[in-house]
Every structure is written in structure tokens, then in C-alpha cells.
Amino acid sequence: MITRNELKNTVFHTAVIGGGASGLMCAGSFDRSKIILEHNAKPGAKVSVSGGGNCNFSNRFTAPSDYVSQNKHFCKNALAAFTPQDFVHLLDEQHIPWEERSNGQLFAFGAQAIVQWLVRRAQQANTQILTDTQALDVRRENGLFVVDSSAGPVRAQYLVLACGGLSFPALGASSFGVKMAQKFGLSVVEQRPALVGLTFPKELREPFKRLAGNSLPATVSCGKHTFTAPLLFTHEGVSGPAVLQISLYWTPGQPVTLNFLPEEDANAFLHARKNTCKTFTAALRGKLPGKTASTLLAGLPDDLANASRATLEEAARRLNRFSFVPAGTAGYTRAEVTAGGVDTRQINPSTCEVRSVPGLYVIGELQDVTGRLGGFNLQWAWSSGFAAAKALEKKF
Secondary structure, eight states, X not given: OOOHXXXXXXXXXXXXEOOSHHHHHHHHTSOSOEEEEOSSSSSOHHHHHGGGGTOEEEETTOOGGGEEOSSTXXXXXXXXXXXXXXXXXXXXXXXXXXXXXXXXXXXXXXXXXXXXXXXXHHHHTTEEEEOSOOEEEEEEETTEEEEEETTXXXXXXXXXXXXXXXXXGGGTOOSHHHHHXXXXXXXXXXXXXXXXXXXXXXXXXXXXXXXXXXXXEEEEEETTEEEEEEEEEOSSEEESHHHHHHHTTOOTTOOEEEESOTTSOHHHHHHHTTTTOSSHHHHHTTTSOHHHHHHHTTTSOSOSTTOOHHHHHHHHHHHHOEEEOOOEEOOTTTOSEEEEEEOGGGBOTTTOBBTTSTTEEEOGXXXXXXXXXXXXXXXXXXXXXXXXXXXXTTOO
16 A cells, blocks of 8 residues: 555556546556545445446447437447457456346346456556545646645546546545536536436325335336336335336426336227226236226226226326326435536547546546446446546557
8 A cells, every 4th residue: 555655756647536437447457557546445336236236237238329428429439449248358357257137238246256356457457546535626737637635645647537426425426526527627417316216296196105115017208218127116206127217318397108008008908808897906907916006096986897988098098108297306315327427528539538638537427428227337437447548558
């Protein structure tokens, strides 16, 4: 471990602020004297809890279309230069086991194995890692980047901002990266929680509260985007994979539509059972949990045999096209990622270097690049970190 005195008298090739996925990937991908400043007690804290502790580290089918950014072509170069297969190759070299699950999701059998390897790889590539160290400010001084930190000033020829977003505040997420980017004159796309649950408006919250904890398959739509996956009712609204996916595309004021019978035309289904089932509840048995069905159809007479056309149409609407305008999201404490960030139109897409500030690099979640649920965001951390590393490797 470097001492405070050694720190004071050392000029590093590169300083990396943030020891998360992108910072560790960058530091381990080129061999120059580097230092990582990490405010947590251990690096890779967010990686350690990803995928329920099993680390959904990538997705075999990763493509630029899986990402949301105001600069939609930005991610193409980095994704092409370092692919999911490239990361798998690195894991295979280290004999770290992994598996492919549904929809191309790639999982490790334990996140800690990946974190330990990333740390070891960075250290072997001439990187000092300072944990429990808070970056306080950044400035240019005598041609160098100077990071004022809780361990003292850190000087480097090049600086990488790998500070992440605002999600997971319990792991120390902060707005430091955005503030430093703005200090260097960069514009920022407004940040917001993403891959997060949506909350019901006040009038729906109470009647649906009784369903909290219940999960079922559903199709969730917003605008031109549609996802079919499990939906989970919460005390405040809805969550689960289908909702997390749609939250990436939702903007305040937009309606969200839930289809609780994604494989059925509810109107035709109910009409077909009008002569064989006396009640809606009986007709939906085996299709929907009883409590869910009764909540969705609350206020309608539970008399399918004698139901009017208007009643049937209203029941079908609630089952196939239940639309509401979310009050908001479940917030950063429950968000998988942060959407928005440093506007990538100011960043070289091949190197992640800031065009107006030579020597300054921005990578990972701090950029305005956000992937869908399913391993895409960690793949972006690897790809953007690698892109910066390959550029920095050529700097002397």
C-alpha cells in the first residue's frame, strides 16, 4: 500500500476515480503506473451485489439497440472493440465458471470471483488501489490533473472519471462525477432512476396494496416499447423484470399499459366461457390468481353468465389493457442503474476521451449510456473501460 508521503511525491500515468466495474476494467487493461481512488472499503461493491450475487456480467446478444442515449450511435465503436465474447474469453482464461441463461444472459456462479479477478488483474497491471478514500475535487495544475482526496493530493498525467451514477446510494453513490464533469465545462443529460419499479397514483395504491408480493407473467407497454416478463406487485406499485425494462423508456406523464393475459384475447375468452362459467372468478381460475382477478375487476358484478356487453368489454379492458399514469418511480434506492449522465456528444466514441479536455476520460455509468436489464450495463462498463485503456496505453 502506498504511503501518504509516497503519494505526495508520485506522479502517476493515470488516476482513476472509482473502483467499480468500468474503473477496474480500465485499470487492468493496460500496463502503466496507475492509481484507483475508491470511497468504499472494498472495490467492486456494486458488482458484488449484481445479479443477486451471481453477477449477470453480460449478454450474448448485446447490440447498440439495447442502449438508450441521446447520442444513439455513440456506443457502437466500443461495443464492437470489446464484445461479450471477449469478456467470456478472459473468464475462461482464469477458469472462472459461468453459464448462459434465458435471452442470452451470462451469469457467473459468484460475483466475488469476478471482483477478485478484476482487482488482481488491475494490480498486476501496475495499479495501486486506495480504498476508503474520498475524491474531494479535481483541478489542472502545471499540466497535470490533481485530485484532492481524503488521503492527500494525487497527481497524474491522465484522469479517468469512472464514478458511476446515483443508484445504490447505500454503496456510496454520489453526484461527484457529474459535478467534476460540469467543472470541466461538460454538459449533462438530466439523470433519473432507471430499471426501477413504478409507483401507482394515489387512487390505485390502496386497492392494489393487498397484492404486494404477488408475481405473474404480464406484458407491459409504454409508447412503442413492449416487454413480456414477470411483473411483481409492490406496496407502492409494480416492479419485476417487465416493469424494470419499461422504466428505461418511461417519461413522467406517459401512460403505462399492463396486459395480465398476454396470450389471450380477454374479450373472446370471456365470451367463450359465458355459458359454462357463472362468474368471472370461475372463468379466470387457472389464468390469474384469484386475489389478482378480484382486484382488477373490483366494482364489476361477478356474474359472467348474465353480464352485459359493456360489462364484458370493461372486464376485458382491465385484463388486457389496464392503463395508468405512474406517479413516479421507486427512486434511486431501488434503481438498478442511473439513466442520463455526461452528454456523449462531447466524448470520442472510440477512446472515451473528452474532446475539449485532452487527457480526461469518462467511462461507464457516468456517461449518458444506459442498457436494458439483462447484463447490458456491465457489458458497457467492460467495453467503455477497455476503450479508454487502449487509448491510454498509447500515451506516454
